[in-house]
Amino acid sequence: MGASTIHDLPDDSLRWILLRLDSSLWLIRAACVCKRWRRVVTDGGADEGRAFLRLASSLHPPTVVGQYHIHTSGDHRFVPSSSPIIDGSRFSVDDFLDKDNQYLRWHVADCHGGLVLLSMTYGPCAGSVPNLIVYDPLTRKHRSISGLPTRNEQGFSYGTREVFLLDGDDGRISVSNFKVLHRHLTVARAATSCVFSRGNAGEWGWRLLSRRLSDEDLYPCCSLYAAGRVDGSLYLGLLESSRIIAIDSTSLVFSMVDLPTRVDTSLFRRRSSSFTVVHGAGGLGPTLPQRASIVHVCGEKLELFRRVQGSGEWVLEHIIP
Structure with a gap:
């Protein structure tokens, strides 16, 4: 034998x-x-x-391939994960950007679906110079985005702006199929939101989001950060508030996430508060779907919330003092 x-x-x-x-x-x-x-x-x-x-x-949910770091020299360096199968040089953006123009300053504003969203933070913003670039490091394809709708006649934007990548209407993302959410926070602390996308006729352009659909109007002065993407929605944390909102990538409707938090949120101005939205394994059964979880860190406490399948309700699963 x-x-x-x-x-x-x-x-x-x-x-x-x-x-x-x-x-x-x-x-x-x-x-x-x-x-x-x-x-x-x-x-x-x-x-x-x-x-x-x-x-x-x-x-085995998708792992993070690596992170971009901007050095004092202005170079964007991609630091791969510990996996030996990743070639960090494939994700370089510096060989694509115009490094000879000393008046242009770019930074990585967001990454999603293998694409990198580059935003210009300094320099003349008029003429042929784009304000944003959606770039695919692997294929070297890109799309330049100009004409941000919050500019004065000199071509400069007052206040701060936040930009995020979203999936296309079909739930996929590529250089020819994406959306960019742009939120402009003026010096007067008034916020407006608009989206850059492809229309039915194939044309690209900006359109203003209907403010009556957005719960972010309750917190117009808060800055937003990307907390995670789950099930076709982008979750945004509010820096000046212990709250989190979700925007549906297809309908572009904002909704406030109701979390049964146990942390005293009245003290958030004295304690750092941040959220991370992740996908967790649903179990060992092949028919059990992934479940979404929200990790909330406030001061020295950590809360883990789990979304109930079917109802969409969030429940507090663990709290670590």
């Missing part, structure tokens, strides 16, 4: 072994080993194949 090999394992055992691969790239490589492995990963019957990939996605 010959020695046993991995090919002698039944399909169910092989699936559990492949489910331990914590990188989608390694899963693709495993599917290329032989026809049987490919069938286990992708086929095995239509429903069974989708169940395997759904379970693999639930157990």
